[in-house]
Amino acid sequence: MKKINQIVLTILLGLSLFCFNVTNIKAASASISGGGTVYVGDTVSVTISVSGVKSYTYLVANSGNLTLMSGNTEPMGFSDESNTLTYKVTATGTATVSFSGQVSDGVDDKPVSGSVVFNVISPSNDNGSGSSSSTNTQPEQPKQETPKEEPKETKSSDSSLVSLGVSEGKLSPEFKAGTTSYKLNLPEGTKSINVSAKAKDGKASVSGTGKIEVKDGDNAINVTVTAEDGSTTVYTIKAYVQEKAVATLTMGDKKLNVFTNVKGAAIDNKAFEKTKIKINNTEVPAWKSETQNITLLYLNGDDGNNFYIYDEKTQKVTSIYKPVGVLGQNLIIVNVPANLQTRSNMKFTTIEVDKVKFPGWTFEDESFKDFAIIYALDQNGKEVYYQYDSKEKTLQRFSNAAAISQEKYDAYVKEKENKEQTLMYVIYGLGAGCVVCLGLAGYFFFHGRKPKVKHKKVDIEKEDYENRFHIEEEDE
Incomplete structure (x- = not known):
């Protein structure tokens, strides 16, 4: 009996310990x-x-x-x-x-x-x-002083120029702050030039200015502007120093230099083929067109480098040859031959069309003050005349006929009719005069003749003869 009680007590003790552990498990x-x-x-x-x-x-x-x-x-x-x-x-x-x-x-x-x-x-x-959103909240935090941030120093990024100049020649195009590339043609013998520049921002620095040495041919001059923050802008001047001329040609009073180096010279016309010809026993580049029978040389004058028409027979420059595009037309500027410069009721001058200058004529008649005639060559090398309307900005082929106003035309027609009528009166008068003259001539011819006198032979005695002769002597 005692053993049974011990067993039951052990079981009860285990159950109590199990229940205690279960009740102490916490939910996670x-x-x-x-x-x-x-x-x-x-x-x-x-x-x-x-x-x-x-x-x-x-x-x-x-x-x-x-x-x-x-x-x-x-x-x-x-x-x-x-x-x-x-x-x-x-x-x-x-x-x-x-x-x-x-x-x-x-x-x-x-x-x-x-x-x-x-x-x-x-x-x-x-x-x-x-x-x-939770059941446990943190008490409101007390207000704290916000630390003041020190203002950051802002540095300028402006690296542009307000001016750029050279002591020799002229920059092309004209200086603009946003344009960073320029061309410069320098005359033969130039050894150095002075370059000046000024930054827009006073805190920016400029380098590459002052006296710059140059050589014959191509030269690159770089002017660098460094902004306050370190950013940079480079302005480039592509300077070309003309080499020594091998010959000098003339066109009127204009002197044109001939060079063997014509780097960059090209003509946009398939009719021309690049070749070489001799001038003063020196071979120089030339462009020939067999279809147009034209020889071109790339020459240097006061207005820079241009193509010119060269007559190989006379060995003379006859005209400039400058292809341009104006108002939808592809034309070639050439000089007007002297024998074509004079036109009736017109004045030979320079005409500006779409900022391009052509040789041409203006009308003396005020009725045509908005019109002008220009002379040029077409792409085939043929001479053409165009009438330019400066008010409408248009070009139209010109028939080469004289242009007059309606008033002058009416006056011309009336004057012509009057002249024709006067001429008819003169003709009629001359005809009538001729008839009268012929009549008078006939009258005098037939009625102005003297009758013939028949002479009778008479014998004169010698005594009578001497007496008559004596008398005549006394009279004398």
């Missing part, structure tokens, strides 16, 4: 605390706590306006503990810190999540309240 959980109204520049904390767990995992994220300063956003552990995250408040608005993960009590796994919200206001705003 996790929570987050924090949130409320805060100010820009504050430092705030969020605490994530776990309890009754054997293991857990979770991930933390924020919605912006917060910068993490300390704390682990991805902790993992096997006992009850808490994790505090510290943030710097960076901007006004609403900031949310949330977590999600899984906890385990050793038997069951349970998902957990939570979040807190911060209402961020500026330091000058004393109103506002924060809110939290």
Whole structure:
């Protein structure tokens, strides 16, 4: 009996110990605390706590306006503990810190999540309240002074020029701050030039100016502008120094230099073929067109380098040859031959068409003050005349006939009719006069003749003769 009682007591003791352990098992959980109204520049904390767990995992994220300063956003552990995250408040608005993960009590796994919200206001705003989605909230943080940030020094990035000049020649195109590439033609014998430049910003520096040495042919001159912040802009001058001329030709009073180096010279016309001809026993580049029977030389004059028409027989330059495009027409500027320069009721001069100058004529008649005639060659090398309307800005083929106003035309017609009528009267008068003259001539011819006198032979005595003769002598 005693043994049975011991067995029962042992069983009861075991059952009591089991029940005690079961009642002491805690359910696994996790929570987050924090949130409320805060100010820009504050430092705030969020605490994530776990309890009754054997293991857990979770991930933390924020919605912006917060910068993490300390704390682990991805902790993992096997006992009850808490994790505090510290943030710097960076901007006004609403900031949310949330977590999600899984906890385990050793038997069951349970998902957990939570979040807190911060209402961020500026330091000058004393109103506002924060809110939290969790049951545990952090008391409102006291207002803190926002440290004043020192203003950052801003450096200028302006690396442009307000002027760029050279002591010799002329820049092409004219200087503009936004244009960084220029051309410069220098005369033969140039050894150096002075380059001047001024930066727009007084804090910017300029290099590459002053006395610059140059050589015959191509030269590259770089002017560099360095802004205050270190950024740079390079202005390039492509200077070409003319080589020594091998010959000099003339066209009127204009002197043209001949060179063996014509780098960059090209003509956009398939009718021409590049070749060489001899001038002063020196071979120089030339362009010939068999179809147009034209020889061109690339010569240098006071107005720079241009193509000119060269007569190989007379060994003279006869005209400039300058292809241009104006108002939809592809024309070639040439000089007008002397025998064509004089036109009735017109004045030989220079006509500007679409900023291009042509030789041509203006009308003396005021009725045609808006019109002019220009002379040029077409792409086939044939001479053409165009009438230019300066008011409408148009070109039209000119028939080469004289142009007169309607008033002058009417006066011309009337004058012509009067002349014709006068001429008829003169003709009629001359005809009548001729008839009268013929009549008079006939009358005098037939009625103006003297009758013939028949002489009779008479014998005169000698005495009578002497007496008559004597008498005549006394009379004398």
